[in-house]
Amino acid sequence: MRAVTFLVTRPREQYPADALAGIAGDARGRLRxxxxxxxxxxxxxENKVDSIARDWSLRRILSRAPQVLALPWQPETRLHVLEPAGGTAGPSVVTVCGTDPLRFANWVTNLTVMPAAGGVHSGFLAALDAAWPDLAPVLHGRTGPVWVVGHSLGAAVAALAALRACETLDLTPEAVYAFGMPRVGGEAFAARYEALLGARTFRLVHGYDVVPRLPPDRIGFRHVGRRLSCAHRARFDPAATAAARDEEPLPPRTLPGLFTDAPGWVLPAFETLRRDPVGLATGLLPAKVADHLPDRYCTACSP
Structure with missing residues (x-):
């Protein structure tokens, strides 16, 4: 594979061996x-993924990467599917890669906003369509619990994959965890999603993260799932999960709102789990950008 850049990967030693220790425990353990x-x-x-998976009592059964000779504007949908290893309990997991800032194809996917059939963001739907022929056979007939997780673009594709599994494979994921997810589709899509997966989908929004404000609700896009928010540099409290679907956070709609929202553009984040040079450099980013980074979500989900 070896096509993801250094900006989004993490050093092997930064993956805690006990990251999944609370997966069968309380809600906070599952979030982490x-x-x-x-x-x-x-x-x-893949060797690195296998090593981490072993620490977590999982084994990798699929890694999906883009075609080597794909055109620059074709979707680059990356994902791993893991299942419990050695007779251990727990869910199988589909985890979908989000945006790599240095991959042109990811930005094409994000910016192809016009709704496709069913009112779904065209770029996100194309990203799922690219991966589905590889993913569907692995999910078909699976009987144990399944989680579908993702961050950013990966969260949007994860939600679409979970819905398609429900509708075409008769497989209802136990949980969908969406970190920093943008809006995925319109009102009709949201109603369809909510009927099947709304109460099983946890939409996490960290601090000033700008991505959950996009695409704007004013052009017809809607969120799905149950929002769980936390403040900048704070920790998520599962007890604060919203009881129903909502559109928060909304973008500023007035001139005063722009000023009220301004601290997120100028306030550096600093706090990071990453002690490598790339991680430390992200501490100088404005909070609206830094609060979206996956390592900030890992921090905010820590005890």
Whole structure:
């Protein structure tokens, strides 16, 4: 594989061996497990993924990468599928890679906004369509619990994959964890999704993260799932999960709102789990950007 850049991968030693220790425990333990599983989607070295999976009592059964000779504008949908190893309990996991800032194809996917059939974001739907022929056979007939997780673009594709599994494979994921997810489709799509997966989908929004504000609701896009927010440099409290679907956070709609929202553009984040040079450099980014990074979500899901 080896096509994901250094900006989104993490050094092997930064993956805690106990990241999934609380997966069968309380809601906070499940959040922490899901955050690290979403981070794992960014790793494209299969030996590294296998090593981390062994620490977590999982085994990799599929890694999906783009075609080597794909055109620059074709979707680059990357994902891993893992299942419990050695008779251990727990869910199988589909984890979908989000945006790599240095991959042109990812930006084409993000910016292909016009709705496709069913009112779904065209770029996100194309990204799922590219991966589905590889993913569907692995999910078909699976009887144990399944989680679908992702961050950013990966969260949007994860939600679409979970819905398609429900509708075409008769497989209802136990949980969908979506970190920093943009809006995926319109009102009709949201109603369809909510009927099947709304109460099983946890939409996490960290601090000033700008991505969950996009695409704007004013052009017809809607969120799905149950929002769980936390403040900048704070920790998620599962007890604060919203009881129903909502559109928060909304973009500023007035001139005063622009000023109220301004701290997120100028306030550096600094706090990071990453002590390598790339990680430390991200501490100088404005909070609206830094709060979206997957390692910030891992931090915010920590005890």
């Amino acid at each position: 497990a899901a955050a690290w599983l979403a981070q794992l989607a960014y790793e494209d070295d």
